[in-house]
Amino acid sequence: MNAMLVPPSYTNYNTYFCDALKYLRDYSWLYNFPITKILVNNVLSKIPDDWLETLLQLTNEELNQLPLGLVKDDWPLSLLEFCHRSQALRLHIESPTGDQMEPRDLPDKLRRGLTSKKQHEICRLGALIHHVCHEQKITRVLDVGAGLGYLGQMLHYYYGYKVLGLESRQDRVNAATLRQKGMCQSVGAVTYVPCNISIYSADTIRREMRERLSLETNLCTCGVHKTKTQERAELNHSITSVFNQNHSKPISRYRSKLGCKCKVNTNVEGKPSNKDSYDLKTSTLRDNTLDSSFEHDRKPLDDVLQTLPTCLVGLHVCGDLAVDAIKLFVEIPELRSLVLVPCCYHRIGLSCTSKQTHIGGSTKTIGVNSSLGKSREMVDGIKRYVRKSELGISETASVPNCQTNTNIIKSESETFKKENITGDVQGDKSFHRELCPAFASDGNCIHREAVEKDDEEGELQETFHNFPLSSSLKQLVTRVESDYLRRPLLRLASQETATRWQHLTKKEHEEHSLHVMARAVLEVFAHKDNVFLQKKHRRGVRKTQLSNFKDFIQDALERYELINKTTVGSSEQLRNTMDISDVRRKVSELWESHKEMCRVAEILTALQMVLQPVIEHLIISDRAADLEDRVFGLSCNLLRVMTEEISPRCLAMDILLQGSPDHFATKGTVMTREDSSEHQ
Known part of the structure; x- marks a missing residue:
């Protein structure tokens, strides 16, 4: 097991973080912008000429392999360096050991x-x-962001774990509880409670664990069902032997089908019998997880908790909630292991924002001559149309500033923390009310507008609550340029992975590039005509509308409210000031000037895919480093627990405490590396 979660060629976090930041700074021009502004911000012209000439010659299959490490000896040295540095900055990802359960093994219920x-x-x-x-030897599971309870129900039904699910939304708690009743009638086997999950709710969660994860005497045969035919036969034989020793009626009618048979066991007189319950458990579950705990049945609750360690788990834990789960793991002594699959890194909350200073110089939107065909001609055409300023975008149009003073960011962040302590606590609670486990039912997230809205005059300098998280990365960020650590970076970490990209057909690439470029053209129109595009729905354009530009623009005009920023009047009056037929004509003209750039847009996406794992791995490693700073004696692994083509966010942090029970007891008091010398 790894002592540190760093790439194979590194031995400490500081060196790895330093190299990763330098890499992301050097290539920030590939991602430090909203993807809708690739034309407004003149992004495509920033791809080096020799890169573009080389990559335009790739076949569809070769383009698919680029994010997976494809390189050729005759490529430009700068392009080879870009690819090699990406490979060196990726974490080692292990595969889970042990038997894998497949969906076909799940019963219908x-x-x-x-x-x-x-x-x-x-x-x-x-x-x-x-x-x-x-x-x-863990027998209890705490599931954060439990949602509708699917994971907890499976863990109990198949493996017999006692599960407490925490969920911020009452309607999901109600639905999960109702669903569980159809799985298992054992009282308290799997329970769900509403809880605003954050570091401030640690005491509340511990109380719930004391109440909900205590032992009960209900007889429940959930957990005795194994997935292989041979194991099922052995199991049924064991159940039959024990059951027939204590009962006059055979069990054959029960073993004919798998499922939960949770009932209170009774003796001959019809009264509850703890002995029968204990015998059946220890006889049938010795190869499973629950047998070691039943000898403590009569001990006081506090003693039981000390002998019943709990595993903290979460499936697709969104944004700040994943960090809060890690902090809870530090705070609650009973939690001895952590298995967490994070997602939605771009949902991490902002701690403060400040405008960037604009870089001097002109910014142009690219136009392309329709006669461009070959690679060299296309490169020359890009440069030529930049100079022509065909669309007449203002000389002072905004571009990301790469010279922002990081001291300003630090001082504003510190001031914010000092002045907003109580508001910070409340903000976290309200944020997690809608965040858990991923999105609200309509797909929206609280503070969504604050998260996604761009400053009209310039890009925002952003500072986040929980990134960077570790002291190592925080210190580096204060000493080097870090204006690229913004929402677009976190959004790229949350995008599709190279494994899914590699299977795209030529037609799928064409559809994707059409969507990217068409939306970028709409943004050029809005920028040029001083129009604000306001979504009527969560998605501005539906993915089904990708066959051609005409369908795209029709769908976009139906799903966006176009508001002229220069018109004075009420909100309703502003919405009625745009002539849609005139808008359609202007946007169509812009499309004709840019449609030849679709292939270049797809190359940009491929280059971003090379960066994607570097960013995601940096975020995960930062969290592991922070955890190792707080608790000594950890083992941390990163596993690809799911098939990437099916579930892109498939990486699980597997964190275990190593040491004696006395060592575990120090965890709730946050033991640091320095403190550890006293234990050695």
């Missing part, structure tokens, strides 16, 4: 209402959680 993707996710993650817990 567990599959009901689940998409094939969700079935795959809970099966794979559930198998990993079981492996971790079995190795650590």
